Amino acid sequence: MTTALFYLFAALLIGSALFVVLNRNPMYSVVALVFGFANLAGIYFLLEAYFIGALQVLVYAGAIMVLFLFVVMLLDVKPDKPRRGLVHLDRWWFAILVVLFLGLLLGIVPGAVRLITSVPAGHEADIGNVERVGQALFTSYLLPFEVAALLLTVALIGTVFLAKRKI
Amino acid sequence: MVVPLHHIIAIASLLFSIGVLGVLFRRNAIIVFMSIEIMLNAVNLAFVAFSNYHGNVHGQVFVFFTMTLAAAEVAVGLAIIISLFRNLQTSDITEIHNLKN
C-alpha cells in the first residue's frame, strides 16, 4: 500500500509541478504548488521523515507559499500575455537544452544510484522523528543552526527595509 | 520502504527539470521564483531519499537548512519583486532590464 501511495503522491507532485509551470494564471500556480508540496510532504512521511514532512507543510505550504499568494494577490498579477518579438526565438534552444538536461539526468543519475544501492547501507531506527533530527541539529550542526538563525534575522531586516516605501 | 531508491531520485530529477523549465520559459518573476522553489524541493526530496536509504539523519538536517534558506530567500526575493513592481509596474522579467546598456 505504501508503494502505491508513493507513486500516487509522486504522480500528483509531478502533475502539479507541471501545472505550476505551464498554466498562465499565477494564482493557479500558487495553489497548484501548495498542493504539490502537500504531496511532497506525503512522500516525506512515507520515507519516514516525519519531522521534515511536518516542516514541509508548516514552512513551505504554510508560510512560504502564503507569502507567494499574498504577493500575487496584492500585485494583482495578470496572466501572461503570449510571447512576442525576439524572445520568441529563444524558446527552441531553451527547449533543446531542457530536454538534453533531463535526458542526461535520467541517463546518469539512476545508474549512479543503482551503483550506490548495490552496497547495502546501515540502518538506524527512528531517523525521522523530531528527537533524532533535533539531536543532530543541536550537536553536530549547532554552528550552522545558529548561522541559519542569523540568516533569518538578516532576511527579516532586509525584507522590512525593502518593502517599506519610505525609510 | 519498498520503492527503489533510483525511482525516487528519478522523480526528483524530473521535478528539478520541471523547475528548470519554469525558470527558462516563464516571464513572470513570481512564477520563476516558484520554479526555483520547485528545484529546491527536488533536491530536498533527493536528500530525504538518501537519508532514508542510509538510515541516518544528516540528509534531513540538510533539508532543514534548505528550508531555512528558502524562507529567507523568499522573504527577501518577494520584497525585491514588490519594490520592482512598485517602480516599474510589471513583474515581467523580460521588461526589467534597466542595467542593460
Added chain:
Amino acid sequence: MTAPIYLITLLPLIGFLINGLLGRFLTERQSGMVASGTVLGSFLISAQLTMGLMTRPGKNPHFVQTLFTWIEAGDLQIQAGYWFDALAAVMALVVTGVGLLIHIYSIGYMRGDPGVRRYFAFMNLFIFMMLNLVLADNLALLFLGWEGVGLCSYLLIGFWFQDESKARAGMKAFIVNRVGDAGFIIAMVLLYHQFGTLNIQQLANAAPFALAGRAFFTAVTLLLFLGATGKSAQIPLHIWLPDAMAGPTPVSALIHAATMVTAGVYLIARNSVLFTLAPATMNTIATIGILTAFLAASMAITQKDIKKVLAYSTISQLGYMFTAVGVGAFSAGIFHLMTHAFFKGLLFLGAGSVIHGLGGEQNIDNMGGLKKHMPSTHLTMLVGVLAITGVPGLSGFFSKDEILWGAFVRYEGFSWIWLVGVITAGMTAFYMFRLLFRTFYGQPRWSNQLHPHESPSVMTLPLILLAFLSILGGYVGVPEVLGGMNHFHHLLEPVVAISPWGLAGGHEASHFMELLAMFISTVAALGGIYYAYKVYILQPRMADELRDKLPGLYKLSFNKYYVDEFYGAAVVRPLVAFSQVLWTWFDDRVIDGLVNGSAALIGSGSRLIRQLQSGLIQHYAAFILGGVIVIMAIIYAS
C-alpha cells in the same frame, strides 16, 4: 646587569607618540620636557650599556639583541635586531648626548612657535630613527633608520612649510638623497644576492672568504658610498645641505651637523671590512673627501649667511671624515665625527643664539660688535671656533691631526691629499675666524631698532656644556706620540677593519714625521687665524680690496662654483625639456595611443560579447544550464 638595548630606541619612540598623538593636551613646556626626558633616558641607558661594554671580556665586546622577525618572504628572512659594540656605543652616546643638549636648547629657541609640539615629535622621531641607524645589526634595519632620518630631515627642513622656499629646500634635500639611496638599495640587493644575508656581522665574517672578485666589492662599496655621498653631502651631492639651513637652527645643529649627515661616515666605518676589500673605492673616497673638504672650505670663505658658512664648514669637515675612512683610518674618522658633533653642534647653537638675539638676522654683514651684548655666546663660540680650527689642546686638533697623519701614512709621505688637507686646515681657520670677527668684533652693523640680548639660560647652558665637550672631547684620543694612550683608537680597534696600509705600520720609527706633520698643520691653522685677524680686524678695508682684486675667484666661491647652476643646466633643464617631449609626444601619442587603442580594442570586443548580456535572466540561466549539460556529458562519456 645591563638594560635591554631596545629601551634606547623605545623611549624616543614613546616621546614621539606622546607628542605626536597627545600633543594637543600638553603645554609647550611639557612637550619639550617629554621630548628631552625621553632622550635623557636613552642617553642614560646608552651610558649604562657602554659601562657594561667596558667591563665585558673578549676581543670584540658587544651586546646583541634580536627583537623579532621583521620581514619574511620565501627565503628572505630579516630579523630586526640591535648590535651594541664600541662603535655603536660612541654613536649612540653622541646622538643621545648632543641630541639631549639640543632638545633642551630647543625648549628656549622654539618658545612661542605654534608648531612646537610637532617640532618635538619630529625631533624625537629623528632620534628614534638615528638610533635605529646606529644600532641596527643588519643593513635593512639600518636602511630603515637611514630613510627615517631622511624623512625627519625633510619634515624639519620644511618645518615652516608656509614659506615656499623652505618647503622647496626640504624637497631638494629629499630628492638629492634619493639619488644616493638608489645606490644603497642596489648595494643591499647585490649583497643579499651574494651572501644570502644582510646581517652586518655575518657579512663582515663572510666577505674576506667570498668567491666574488674584487670587482664585486668595488661595485658594492661604490654603491654604498654613493648612498653615503648623498646622506653626508659630499661632492657632487652636497648641494642640498646649504639649503637645508632653512630649518630651525637646532635642527641644523642636530641633523645637519652633528648626527644625520655623519651617517655616511658611520656606514663606511660599520662596513669597513667590505671597504678594505676594495682599494679602488677607498682611493675614490679619500679623493672625493679631500676635494669636498677643500672646495667646501673655499665656498665658506665668501658666504654671508652665518648658517651657510657653518653649512659649508660642515661639508668641509665631513670631507675630512671621508678622507679619514678613505685612507683606512676608520677610528680617526669616527673620532673626528665625535669631536665635530661637539664643536659643530656648539657653533650652530651659538649661531642660533645670535640669530635669536638679533631677531632672525642671519647675514653677517649686518652683525658685528656683539661681544659685549652676548658674552656667553661669544665665549662658547670662541671655544667652538678654536676647536674646529685645530688649535692645539682642543678636541679638533687631535682628531684632525689623526686624519692628516692617516693620509700621510697611507700615501707614504707628503702626498697631495695630505697637502690639500693642510691647506684646507688653514682655510678653515681663516673662514671660521672671519665668521667670529664679523659677528662679535668690530663696529655694530645691525639696525638701530634691534636690541641684541643674551639668550635665556636654557639655551646658554647647552652651549656651555658643549663648549666643555669641545675642549675635553679630544682627550679620549690623545695620540701616543704626544704621550697619550689613544684610548679611542684602542676602543674602536676591534670593531673596524684593520687598514691594509696599517696606521701602526712603522709607527715607532716615524715619531718625528708625525710631530713634523702636526707642526705643519698647526702652523697652517695659526696662519689662517692670523690672516683673518689681519683682514677683518687690523685692516677692515682689506676684505673689499681683496674682493676687487680677485673678482673671478670671489665670484666663483660666492656662487659655490656654480654647481647648482650646473645641475640646473645639465640635469634639471634637460630633464624638464625631455619631460616636455615625453609629455607632448610620447605621452600624447604613444602612451595615450596605447591606452586609447586598448580601450578601443576592448570596446569593440565587448560590443561583440555584449550581445550575450541580454539582461534576460533566462539567457543567463540557459548558459548555466548549458555549462551543466557539458559537464554532465563529459561525466557521462567517461
Added chain:
Amino acid sequence: MIDMFELLAIIIKVLVVFAGTLVGIMIMTLAERRVAGFIQYRLGPNRVGFGGMLQPIADGLKFFSKEDVIPGQANRPLFLLAPLAVMIPALMTFAVIPFGAPMEIAGRVVKLQVADINIGLLYILALTSIGVYGLVLAGWSAGSKYPQLGGLRSSAQLISYELAMGLAIIGVIMISGGLTLNQIIAYQQETGWNIWKQPIAAFIFLITIYAETNRLPFDLTEAEQELVGGYHTEYSAFKFAMFFLSEYANMITAAAFMVCLFFGGWDVPFIDEAALGGWGVLLSVASFLGKTAFFLFLYILVRWTLPRFRYDQLMRLGWKFLLPLALLNVFLTGLVLAVKG
C-alpha cells in the same frame, strides 16, 4: 502491514470522530443561539423539535435548499476550491487529539485517537497554517473588495497569532518532553495539569485560539459594520454552510486542544482510569467532553460579552504583547528546567 483489526478500528474511529464533530457542531450552533438568548433575556430558537433541539437540522436543510450563487466576476475554480480548503484542514485536525483513555478490546489496546503520529503538535500547527489558504482564496476569488479585505485581514491575523500560539505550546513541550498529545497527557497524569505549571502559556493560548478561530473579540474578518460579511460575503447556500461548519469545527478542535495541553486531556484528577476498565474509559471520555464543552461555552460567553477589537489593537496585542510574553515564558521555562537540572 496493517491488519484487518487495526484497519477496522481506524475506520470506526474516523467515523466516530467525524460524526462526533458534526454532532458537536450541530449542538454548538444551537447552543450559541440559546446562550445568546439567555444572555439577552430572550428565549432563542425553541420551536423546532423538542425545545428547539432540531433547529440545527432545520438550518442545514435550509442551507441545502437555497440557491447556489456564484458571482459573475468570481474566479470559478478557486471560488469552488476555497470552502473545501477551509473545511478539510478543519476536520482533519481532530485526528491527532486523543479523546479518551486507551481502551482494551479483545486483548488489544486501542487508543481513542485516530492517528498517533510522533509529531502530533506539529501536525496541528501545520494544518492550522494550511487553513489560511481557504480564507485568502475565498476572499480573492470572489472578485470583490470586501471579501478580499476580509480574507487579507483574517490571514494576517492568523499568521500573527500562530507565532504566539506556537511559542506558547513550546513551553508545554519543554516541560513535558514530548511532541505528541499522548505524551503530554501522560505527563499531566503523572505530575498534575499544565495549567498550574504553564499559566502564562495557557493564558496566551486561550487568547490566541480566539484569534485563530476568528471569534469575538477578534472576528475582524467578518466585521459586519465594516466588511459586510468578511471573506465569505459572496458565498451562499451549501458553500456558505461549509465555512460555517468549519468555523465551529475549528472551535471544537481548539477547545479540545486547549484541554489536552493544559487541562489534562481526558484525565480525571485523582482517579486511575486504567484500573476502572471499561468504566474508566467511559469516564475519561466524559471528562474530555465535559472540559471541551466548558471551553466552548466560554467561547459563546465571550462572544456575547466582549466588544470587538480594532484592527491595529489586534495587531499590537499579537506582536507587541503576546509574542514577547510567549518568548519570556519560553525563557522562564528554560531557566526553571536548567535550574532543576
